[in-house]
Amino acid sequence: MRCRNLINRKRSITTEETTKISLILPLFRLLGYDTENPDEVKAEYACDVGVKTSEKVDLAILIDGEVKMLVECKSAKTKLNSNHLNQLLRYYSVSDCKIGVLTNGVEYRFFTDSVNAGRMDLEPFLIVDIINDDLTILELFSREKFNGEKISGFVDELKYRTVIREKLLSEFAYPSDEFVALIAKRVDSGRLTKDKRRKFKRLIGKELDAILSNVVVDYREKDNPVITTPEEIEGFYVVKSILSEIIDADRIAIRDRQSYCAILLDDNHNYPICRLYFNDLDNLAVAFFDSMQKTKKSGRIEEKIAISKVSKIYDYREKLLKTVRVYLKGKK
Incomplete structure (x- = not known):
């Protein structure tokens, strides 16, 4: 089932949600996405997850109308762990999207479905700290160079290595x-x-x-x-x-x-x-x-x-x- 946008423009986003999302927008701007264009970067993006339709993933990144990445963002003080994956796992399972991202604005964890198709892996295939790590690898996820087959090949190579x-x-x-x-x-x-x-x-x-x-x-x-x-x-x-x-x-x-x-x-x-x-x-x-x-x-x-x-x-x-x-x- 495809994700569908359920943004209610009349509903105000809380200060906490706005702060979390603002942490990650600069990175996606650097990757070539127009963060002011809701056709490319959509905040408070939702899917139908069983009987629940009110929960929303923090950000969806789109290219030509297709969702390429679902992003769940935690506060900068949060130490990321597997307990933060539940919501992202649910959205991933009902989306055609192949890349899930969990971040606290500094550490970015990238997930895909290398083990079971359509089911997000519990372990990230890539972890990047944007303060201390070489960011060259992130070009894979840029708007200009985003290619699902290349990313899949990269994941396979990492797994085999x-x-x-x-x-x-x-x-x-x-x-x-x-x-x-x-x-x-x-x-x-x-x-x-x-x-x-x-x-x-x-x-x-x-x-x-x-x-x-x-x-x-x-x-x-x-x-x-x-x-x-x-x-x-x-x-x-x-x-x-x-x-x-x-x-x-x-x-x-x-x-x-x-x-x-x-x-x-x-x-x-x-x-x-x-x-x-x-x-x-x-x-x-x-x-x-x-x-x-x-x-x-x-x-x-x-x-x-x-x-x-x-x-x-x-x-x-x-x-x-x-x-x-x-x-x-x-x-x-």
């Missing part, structure tokens, strides 16, 4: 039988027997450890060099993959110590992103610094959280992004 990262990290840490067979065939033309497969798996694992450890061994402690474990390497790459959304991954550095493995911005101990406590594989923990609180000696207070496996670091994506965004803002 994420999966590819995870698979590569998994292979680095725990080489699969398929990976072992691929390498074995390149170095041995004979039949890959069960015993030979087991031997190659052990050798490949050792070589991967050696290659990666040579990159991240901290030789500053000459008498007792710290060798970074496969789990720490995997954790490092998970953090890099998360933060590559907002920063060049080369700026994420690793410094290993006896008791923990530190991940830093610009290899500077004054900018800790997190610490990996992986010495005991049965009791993995990650320390975060997003509170920005400091100790009496000006160090940063860490929040240590237990995790069941390395990939669980992805669950704390927002903490990592927040920490780096604060550091980047301070560096400016």
